[in-house]
Amino acid sequence: MFSTISRAALAFTLALSARGETVHVRVLATTDLHGNIFPYDYYTSQPAPRGLAKIATLIGRERAANPNTLLLDCGDTVQGSPLETVHLAAMRAGKSARGPQPDPPQPDPMMLAMNRLGYDAMTVGNHEFDLGVADLDRARRDAKFPWISANIEGGSFQPYAIKTIAGVRVAVIGATTASVPSWEPAENFRGLRFTDAVEAVRRSVVEIQRKRSADVILVATHTGIDRDATTGALRTQDLPNENVAYQIAQIPGVDAVVFGHTHNEVGEYRVGPVLLMQPRNWGMSLGEMDLTLDRLAGGWKLASKSSRVIPVTDATPADEAVLSLARPYHEAAERYLDTPVAQAPEAMSAALARAEDTPVIDAIQAVQLEEARAQVSFAAAFDIGARLPKGAVTVRQIAALYPYDNTLYAIETTGRVVREVLEYSARYYNSCAQDCSHGPLINPTVYGYNYDIAEGVSYAIDLRRKPGERIVNLTWQGRPLNADQPLRVAINSYRAGGGGGYSMLRGAKVVWRSSEEVREMIIRYYTARGTLKSSATGNWRVIPEEAHQEVVREAMEEAARPRLK
Numbered sequence: 001m002f003s004t005i006s007r008a009a010l011a012f013t014l015a016l017s018a019r020g021e022t023v024h025v026r027v028l029a030t031t032d033l034h035g036n037i038f039p040y041d042y043y044t045s046q047p048a049p050r051g052l053a054k055i056a057t058l059i060g061r062e063r064a065a066n067p068n069t070l071l072l073d074c075g076d077t078v079q080g081s082p083l084e085t086v087h088l089a090a091m092r093a094g095k096s097a098r099g100p101q102p103d104p105p106q107p108d109p110m111m112l113a114m115n116r117l118g119y120d121a122m123t124v125g126n127h128e129f130d131l132g133v134a135d136l137d138r139a140r141r142d143a144k145f146p147w148i149s150a151n152i153e154g155g156s157f158q159p160y161a162i163k164t165i166a167g168v169r170v171a172v173i174g175a176t177t178a179s180v181p182s183w184e185p186a187e188n189f190r191g192l193r194f195t196d197a198v199e200a201v202r203r204s205v206v207e208i209q210r211k212r213s214a215d216v217i218l219v220a221t222h223t224g225i226d227r228d229a230t231t232g233a234l235r236t237q238d239l240p241n242e243n244v245a246y247q248i249a250q251i252p253g254v255d256a257v258v259f260g261h262t263h264n265e266v267g268e269y270r271v272g273p274v275l276l277m278q279p280r281n282w283g284m285s286l287g288e289m290d291l292t293l294d295r296l297a298g299g300w301k302l303a304s305k306s307s308r309v310i311p312v313t314d315a316t317p318a319d320e321a322v323l324s325l326a327r328p329y330h331e332a333a334e335r336y337l338d339t340p341v342a343q344a345p346e347a348m349s350a351a352l353a354r355a356e357d358t359p360v361i362d363a364i365q366a367v368q369l370e371e372a373r374a375q376v377s378f379a380a381a382f383d384i385g386a387r388l389p390k391g392a393v394t395v396r397q398i399a400a401l402y403p404y405d406n407t408l409y410a411i412e413t414t415g416r417v418v419r420e421v422l423e424y425s426a427r428y429y430n431s432c433a434q435d436c437s438h439g440p441l442i443n444p445t446v447y448g449y450n451y452d453i454a455e456g457v458s459y460a461i462d463l464r465r466k467p468g469e470r471i472v473n474l475t476w477q478g479r480p481l482n483a484d485q486p487l488r489v490a491i492n493s494y495r496a497g498g499g500g501g502y503s504m505l506r507g508a509k510v511v512w513r514s515s516e517e518v519r520e521m522i523i524r525y526y527t528a529r530g531t532l533k534s535s536a537t538g539n540w541r542v543i544p545e546e547a548h549q550e551v552v553r554e555a556m557e558e559a560a561r562p563r564l565k
Contacts, residue, residue, distance in 0.1 A: 021295040022303070023166045026066040027218065028059055028288055030073045031260025032281035034080025034127070037113055037326040039318050042082045042337060043386070043400035047314070050282045052113050053326070054312045056319035058286045059117055062310070066290075068166040071118060074260035075125025075176065075222035076281075078110050078139045079405060082333040082396075083326065088135055090332065109329040111142035113322050121161045123174040124149040125222040125261070130405045132188045148174030148220070151200035153193040159204045162214055168293055168300055171214035173204045175221040177261055179242040182497030182506065185407070185513060197223055198247045205253040215300040216255050216291060221245050224262030225276070229269045233445070239498055249274040255302055256289060267309045277307035285309040337396035342526040346534040348388040350401065351559035353381035354428065354442075354451050355551045357536040360386065360401055364518075365455035366533065367525045372410035372490035372512060376418055376456035376476075379492075382449050384559050393532065395523055402519040406492035410512040411505070415485035419471055420504045422459060425452045426470045429542070429551065432463045436547035442554045450500035457481060458539045463547040472543075492518060 033052060041048040063069050078084055087109055114122070124147050128136050133155075140147050150159035150173055160173040175197040180189060201219055208214050224243040227234050235243065245259040249271035256275040259266075265285060266278040279287035289307040293300045350360045361379055368377040386400040428451035430441050441463060459474040474481045491505060493513070498506030514521065526532055542548040 023168050023293050023295070023300075024066055024068060025165050025168055025170065025216070025291040025293065026062060026069045026288065027170075027256075027258065027291065028062055028069055028071045028286060029220070029258045029277070029279055030055060030283060030286060031222070031258075031279055032076040032125070032263055033073065033110065033283050034076055034281065035078060035084030035110060036081050036282045037083060037109060037322065038330050039312075040330075042333060043383070043396060043403065045396070049312045049314050049316065050284045051312075051318070052110070052117070052283050053318035053322040054316045055283045055286050056113075056117055056322045057317050058310050058312065060319070062286070062288060068168075070163055070165060070170055070172070071120050072172060072220045072258060073114065073119055073122040074220050074258060075123040076127040076260065077114075077122060077125060078108055078136075079127040079130050080403075082337055082399065083109060083329050085405070086333045086336050087329050088131060091138065092135075105138070107142040108139040109326050111139055112325050115142075115144045116322060116325060119145045120163050121146050121148050121172050121174065121220065123147075123220045123222045123260075124152060124157060124176045126177050126180045126183060127405070129180055129184050129188045133190060133192070148172065149176045150204045151175055151178060151195045151197045153195060155192045159200070160208065162208075167295075168216060169214045170216045170218060171208045173201050173208075173217065173219045175201050175219060175223060175248065177223040177242050177244075179239045179497070182239055183494050183499055184497075185493070196241065197221065197244050198251065201248050201254070202251050205251055209253055215293065216302060217253055219248055219254055219257045219259075221248060221257060221259045222261050223248075224259055224264065224278070225266075225269070228445075229264070229266045236501060238501065239503075245276060246271060249276055256291070256305060256307075258287060258289065265309055268307045275305045275307055277309070279309050280311075283312060285311045337394060337399065339395045340392055341395055341398050341523055342393050342530050342532050344388050344390055344393050344532045344534060347390040348532070348534060350381050350384045350386040352552060352555050353384060353453075354448055355542065355555040356548065357453075357538050357540055359532075359534050359536045360388065361453055362455065362536050363526075363532055364401060364522060365453075367522050368408055368490040368518070369456060370525070371514060371521050372408055372488070374410055374456070374488045374490035376454060376487050377490040378421060378452045378454055378495065380449050380452050384448065384555070388532065393526075398523050398526065399519055402522055404492075404494070405517050405519070406494050407516070408514040408518050408521065409491055409493060409496040409510050411489050411491060411496065411508040412511055413487055413489050413505075413508050414483065415476065415481040415487060416483040417504050417508070418454065418457060418481065418487060418489065419474060419483070421452060421502060422454060422461075422471045422474070423468050424502060424504070425450075426461050427467055429461065429463050429470075431466055432547055432550075433466075436463060436544055437550055439550050439554050441547060441550050442558070447500075452495070452502075453540065455537065455539060460541050460543045462543050464544065
């Protein structure tokens, strides 16, 4: 027989259940941080509204507003900025930012900062594999939170993590773009297998539901959506299995998806009842997803969900504790970047590098042609804000020309493929069959870093022609390039895997690959020579001339805008 107190407690419990209970769970997320901690552009030596130190301030504010918070990262975390690059190089060389390598070795700076901020989980990104499994494992050991991915087999990654927040059990399933083997040499992921991300997430959802181990199922994925979030237009330049967040959102049982990889920003996007959100890369915004749950007789029921992105601005204060943790790494990066490399006879700019042939791109092409012993080289203008001053040029200024950690490949191919690459690349421009003096002639749907320029051949891009038929006067060694002409071509590791939609390069016979990054080759090449060439070869141009002038005008306008990519 119940006592009077027991009856009263039971009555209270039943009454509470009858009227229900509501919990608000807040998910905070970052993605594609790429080693950015300090609010600083290492290539211009200027403050910048980015980085984990500023994100830390936003995290603190949102946690104060709602302590029922989950903090996630969607990958591409420990690669990219000079701060991380210098640290990783020092660890491999047996040194550290403070001098000889201590025992134990100096921890990864991103993991150090993220541990302090209390991250709950991080999805593995494709760039985590850029320098091989050893560097990945070194950083992973420093993390006090799990690195998760349901579709990487052989690396002992957890497929998901479960966190209880205010009584609500939230399952976070990780997924990584399955295109990693297309971009990375096999030694960089030896022992691992990348399976279909959609099917791997589906299996995890079924397992979680069978075990009744979660009230909410969230996917944190390093794979983007394969379409424009506003117009719905498909991204044709993606690899077939590269960006599948949209398909993941269609899996029964998934409640919400936080995604990354594409360096876009999506505040709120819905696929049926499933909510998707993507914060900006480099710590330029914090993603926030609010989930409201009601306790009913059968358990928790998701009543509503919403999301937004919170931008980092110049006015956002940086967290001093995070800055202090990262300062030795920052100072080591600064010392390296200030190392002199060569002399530039004239000031040079990448502002017009996608409008006409320029010395800054030819400087990259010269290195690639020589290092790969190639007859033709392809390169892109990754940052049109890059500048080289007249006089002494440092590592910092050279590195700005090539901010990515790509390696270099030499492939055997033919004149036919070279033409296909150039035609595909020329999608960067719109056609102007009637009037070529007015724009827009730069196609906003093609990312500038996916516009490749060739050296070793001469050609013109005729914008009066339709896409696929624009490359005219294509010559090699002064003669029209024959479709069957064998050629040794220099391309970066990303292109070798078909990255950016260059499927015609995927599967080509690789006859050589570099052991160092293209950026390091450029630095070594010009350190040895002492002088940069200040003139372009003029091997390509946009025609007719009025189209060229319009493209130049649009390029100047683009270069004058604030640089976010």
